[in-house]
Structure formats: C-alpha cells, structure tokens
Amino acid sequence: MAPRLLGRARGEFEHPVAFWCGVLACSVGVALHLPMYFGARDMHYAMAGMRPDAAMITGMVLIVVGLVAVVHGVLPARGGEIKKSAERIRVTAIDDAPIRGQHIALLIVLAIAITIDVMKPATLSFVAPGIAHEYGLKSPANPHGHIPVSWLPLAGISGTVVGSWVWGSLGDRIGRRSSILLAGILFVTTSICGAMPGFYWNLLMCFMMGIGVGGMIPIAFALMAETIPARHRGWLMVLIGGDIAGAYVATSWLAGWLTPTYSWRILWLIGLPTGLLFIALNHWIPESPRYLIARGRGEEARAIMARYGAAVREVPSGAEVPEGPARNGYQRLFRRPFAGPTLAITVLAIGAGLVTYGFQLWVPTNLQHLGYSEVKSDYVVRNAALLGLPFTVLVAMAYGWWGSRRTIVTLSVTSALTLGGFVVAGNSLAHHRLALSLLLIVPLSAISSVAAVVSAYAAEVYPTMLRSRGSGLAAGMTKLSGVLIIATVVAATTVPSIAVTAIVGAVPLLLAAALFLWIGPETKRRSLEEITGELLATEAA
Missing domain, CATH: 1.20.1250.20 (MFS general substrate transporter like domains)
Incomplete structure (x- = not known):
C-alpha cells in the first residue's frame, strides 16, 4: 500500500518528500502556538500584550521552514515551458456527455x-x-x-x-x-x-x-x-x-x-x-x-x-484568439x-x-x-x-x-x-x-x-x-x-x-x-x- 501511495505522490509532485515534510512542519508549528493560547483561559483567552514563549517562537520557525519545503515540493521544473505548451491545448467537456458519479x-x-x-x-x-x-x-x-x-x-x-x-x-x-x-x-x-x-x-x-x-x-x-x-x-x-x-x-x-x-x-x-x-x-x-498533456x-x-x-479538441476556424503582444495576459x-x-x-x-x-x-x-x-x-x-x-x-x-x-x-x-x-x-x-x-x-x-x-x-x-x-x-x-x-x-x-x-x-x-x-x-x-x-x-x- 505504501509504495502505491508514494508512486501516486511522485506522479503529482516534483518532490513529494519535501512537500509532505513541509506540511508536517507547518502543522506542528501551528500546534506549538496552542499552549500559550490555552494558558490564557483564566483571562478569557485575552493575549494582548503577552510576550511569545519559546514554544511559539519555535513554531514560527517551523512554519517558515515548512512553507519553503511545500513550495519546493510542488513547483515543477520548466514551469514557463509547461505554461506555453498548455496554451496550445484545448480540453473541454463533451457537450452531450451525461453527468456521472x-x-x-x-x-x-x-x-x-x-x-x-x-x-x-x-x-x-x-x-x-x-x-x-x-x-x-x-x-x-x-x-x-x-x-x-x-x-x-x-x-x-x-x-x-x-x-x-x-x-x-x-x-x-x-x-x-x-x-x-x-x-x-x-x-x-x-x-x-x-x-x-x-x-x-x-x-x-x-x-x-x-x-x-x-x-x-x-x-x-x-x-x-x-x-x-x-x-x-x-x-x-x-x-x-x-x-x-x-x-x-x-x-x-x-x-x-x-x-x-x-x-x-x-x-x-x-x-x-x-x-x-x-x-x-x-x-x-x-x-x-491540459497541464498533464503539457508535462x-x-x-x-x-x-x-x-x-x-472530456476530450482534446481542435480550435474551430475563427475561434482562435489572434496572435499579438500580451495575447494571453490580463491586458x-x-x-x-x-x-x-x-x-x-x-x-x-x-x-x-x-x-x-x-x-x-x-x-x-x-x-x-x-x-x-x-x-x-x-x-x-x-x-x-x-x-x-x-x-x-x-x-x-x-x-x-x-x-x-x-x-x-x-x-x-x-x-x-x-x-x-x-x-x-x-x-x-x-x-x-x-x-x-x-x-x-x-x-x-x-x-x-x-x-x-x-x-x-x-x-x-x-x-x-x-x-x-x-x-x-x-x-x-x-x-x-x-x-x-x-x-x-x-x-x-x-x-x-x-x-x-x-x-x-x-x-x-x-x-x-x-x-x-x-x-x-x-x-x-x-x-x-x-x-x-x-x-x-x-x-x-
């Protein structure tokens, strides 16, 4: 079971180990903020003016490290090339297809x-x-x-x-x-x-x-x-x-x-x-x-x-966006x-x-x-x-x-x-x-x-x-x-x-x-x- 899950993760992310370690680090980092919160229950959880304790500071560091690991885990190589390839692909639902499970x-x-x-x-x-x-x-x-x-x-x-x-x-x-x-x-x-x-x-x-x-x-x-x-x-x-x-x-x-x-x-x-x-x-x-085909x-x-x-479709004549500067940007x-x-x-x-x-x-x-x-x-x-x-x-x-x-x-x-x-x-x-x-x-x-x-x-x-x-x-x-x-x-x-x-x-x-x-x-x-x-x-x- 574990190899199959790891294989699925490898198909989805560039660096699956980095991604899941980052998720774990972020979750632990958030959890380390909770002791200080619960410690303020006698004041109806009012924490204004309190100084962060060691656990909270450690949690902040873990969150920063975890976010870097998550971003590294999901960013694909050659992202710009993938984006350009995807722009030439048209995938759309078949109009008369039934609603399925x-x-x-x-x-x-x-x-x-x-x-x-x-x-x-x-x-x-x-x-x-x-x-x-x-x-x-x-x-x-x-x-x-x-x-x-x-x-x-x-x-x-x-x-x-x-x-x-x-x-x-x-x-x-x-x-x-x-x-x-x-x-x-x-x-x-x-x-x-x-x-x-x-x-x-x-x-x-x-x-x-x-x-x-x-x-x-x-x-x-x-x-x-x-x-x-x-x-x-x-x-x-x-x-x-x-x-x-x-x-x-x-x-x-x-x-x-x-x-x-x-x-x-x-x-x-x-x-x-x-x-x-x-x-x-x-x-x-x-x-x-579209993204998978481009990759x-x-x-x-x-x-x-x-x-x-769904299916890949050819773009009908007259239904293509003309070439030109910033043709695919917000402009x-x-x-x-x-x-x-x-x-x-x-x-x-x-x-x-x-x-x-x-x-x-x-x-x-x-x-x-x-x-x-x-x-x-x-x-x-x-x-x-x-x-x-x-x-x-x-x-x-x-x-x-x-x-x-x-x-x-x-x-x-x-x-x-x-x-x-x-x-x-x-x-x-x-x-x-x-x-x-x-x-x-x-x-x-x-x-x-x-x-x-x-x-x-x-x-x-x-x-x-x-x-x-x-x-x-x-x-x-x-x-x-x-x-x-x-x-x-x-x-x-x-x-x-x-x-x-x-x-x-x-x-x-x-x-x-x-x-x-x-x-x-x-x-x-x-x-x-x-x-x-x-x-x-x-x-x-």
Whole structure:
C-alpha cells in the first residue's frame, strides 16, 4: 500500500518528500502556538500584550521552514515551458456527455472546499467586535480607540486581491491541484492569527490568509468549466459557487456557539483542522488534463478525460484568439472582442464586492451598535442566511434553464431594490426583528449568488488560454472593491451605517444590469468554443 501511495505522490509532485515534510512542519508549528493560547483561559483567552514563549517562537520557525519545503515540493521544473505548451491545448467537456458519479463526487468535494475557503474572509465579520475590544481599537462600541478595527479586514481583503490575480496565472504554471494545495497550506499556517499577542502580527497573518483564499474560487470554476458538460455547466457552477451563503451560515453558527466560551480567537484557530481537511480533499480533485498533456503525462490525462467525458479538441476556424503582444495576459481581457463582456463582468463584480465587504462585513458590528448583544447579532445573521439558502438553489436553476444574461439582470435589480429597503428603513429596523431578518436574506444570500454568477460567467465567456485569468479578474475585482470601501472606512475612522453601505452597493448593481442587457453574450447550454467563436466573429464583422 505504501509504495502505491508514494508512486501516486511522485506522479503529482516534483518532490513529494519535501512537500509532505513541509506540511508536517507547518502543522506542528501551528500546534506549538496552542499552549500559550490555552494558558490564557483564566483571562478569557485575552493575549494582548503577552510576550511569545519559546514554544511559539519555535513554531514560527517551523512554519517558515515548512512553507519553503511545500513550495519546493510542488513547483515543477520548466514551469514557463509547461505554461506555453498548455496554451496550445484545448480540453473541454463533451457537450452531450451525461453527468456521472465522478462529476457528482467532484462537485461535492469542490463545494466543501469552497465553503472552507469562503469561511476565512467571512470570519472577519465576526472577529471584528472581539478584536476591537481586546486591543482597544476604534469601533462603534469603542469610539475613543486610536487605531480603527477596519485595518484588520483591509489587510485580509487586500490579500485576496493579490491571491486572485496570482493564482489566476499560477494555475497553468504549476497545475490546478498544486495551486489548491498551496492555498490549503496557507489556511493551516495563518490559523496562528488566533494566538498572536500583538495586533500587527494579526494584520500580517490576515494578509497571508487572504492570498490563499483569493486563488481558490477562480481555479475551481476553471476546473468545472472544463469537466462539466455544457447543458449542466452553468447551473452547477452557480450552485456550487453559491455555497458562499452556506459558508456564512457555518461561520455565524460557529461564532454564536464558540466565541462566548473561547473568545474570538477560536474562529481563527479552527483554520488548522479545516485547512488539513482542505488538503485531504485534494485527493479527489483531478489535475487539469491540459497541464498533464503539457508535462508529457498523456496517459494520465487520457484517463481523467475518460472518467469525466472530456476530450482534446481542435480550435474551430475563427475561434482562435489572434496572435499579438500580451495575447494571453490580463491586458487581453480589455481588448476586443472581450472588452465588452469584461466591462460588464467588472462592474457586476464591483457591485458584489461593495455589498459583501461594505454591507455584509459590518452587519454584526452594526447590529450590536443598534442594541443587539454579540451572540444575538450572530444568530440574527445566521437565521437570515439559512432562510436564504433556497434562494441560492433557485438562482442556480434559473441560470441553467432561463439563461445567464436574464438571471444576472434580474438578480442584480432584485438585490439593488432590497438594499433600497435598508436605506428607507434605516435604524428603525432595530425594533422590527422579523422585518430585519427578511430584508437580510437578499444581501446575505443573493449577493453570494451574484458573486457565484459572475465567476461562473467569466469561466464560460473567455477562451481556454484566458479562462483562469478571466475568473481571476472577476474574483479580484470583487475583492478590490472591498479593499476600496474598507480603506474608506479606515480613512474615516468610523464604521458606516447599514443605510450607507446599502446604497453604495445598490448603484453599481443597477449599472451592471444595464450593461449585461446591452453587451453581455448569452451562454445558456452553449459550448465554450461556440461562445468564443461568436465574440471573435463579431469582431471580424
């Protein structure tokens, strides 16, 4: 059994021993931070101002060494050559292939992985009140603090922007699975955020966590676009991506259950087991056949394509991206014929980001400002997110059967109108808990669906050589708008009200709806080559 496992590992990594030793070193390094955390239980786990002990310092050294070993283990030789070879290969799902057991297993694994991934930035909403209290940061509950608590989400979301763009390029260079594994090991190592005595160390770890989080969704959507048949591709991608709402439910439930006993720090520390689970799930995620073929591992690529009903295809005449400078870089997305869809995708992503990081991020804090206790505010958010889960399924079905463009337009307008309800009602919602929960359904669930829809649409509308970057652009713009609004909060040194965050998000959503009506191509049940061919034919005409 052991030789077979080692042989499988050798097929996947350049240096498997270095990779697994690095994973072990990182895990032990995180574990060495826990004694100091548990030693502070008599102070309700408040560690601000404590000096790191010998075990914690040893753990930090092990984490640095482990990360170097992990990177060395997954980086392939001749990465640049592999990337260039992969650009000439087209692998896509056979349009009339049935959904198989392998597809279902892959979708389940990706749903769990995306849930774990999204839980990381969602945690920022629930640790902000506790971290502001422990470090004496400026917040609605502590207006006399000197440093705004907004610096924490700013560091985390800035990291996701970097991660989205970096991982968009990394997927073709080192492979999809290796990229996901790197994200998983960053989840494990940055869980030490929960044991950091100093606030500035928290900022650094939060930024590193964001880099790992930012790359997962673009790679997952690109992988689904290449393995799911066209007639099922759209709605399944939106359904899996819409599990963002499920991540918010899980995070709010854990916050309400664990933080009263173990403080806000426990929400970061659970990154150790969830990160290891993330790495274990990688066993059931196939490597991209394009990457395997580019590395000369054609037999493995053919086996994966046979399991998932995919094939290598010749690029139809007129469906090839023209040669030219920066033809495969991010700049190509903003040139014809992709400039129109890129504009629509960018505005929609900005709107989704402004609601996610301008509205959702401060919901627990604003509810406490309106008089709710910390635990009660967490459960109000959880209940609203639970009520909205069926909405996610409805959006996924509409995307697949009603059409991508009409679903995006309807979803954007509905979200904007609901946000308008918060503008009209304002702080009076504090006295109407049922109305508050019902209104929260759309910003918590529909916006999660908007984020899923924009990533799914980007994975469909761009050609193979630009797909990872297109998905990375959509994810990155979602986070970049979050960085901008959080930076504004930091500069203003105050958390905006529910009404202000609502109106800031509603405006770009309405603009995105108009753009998709005007220039957004329909993708419903169409092959990826057909969508690209239409765009290129329009440019030629």
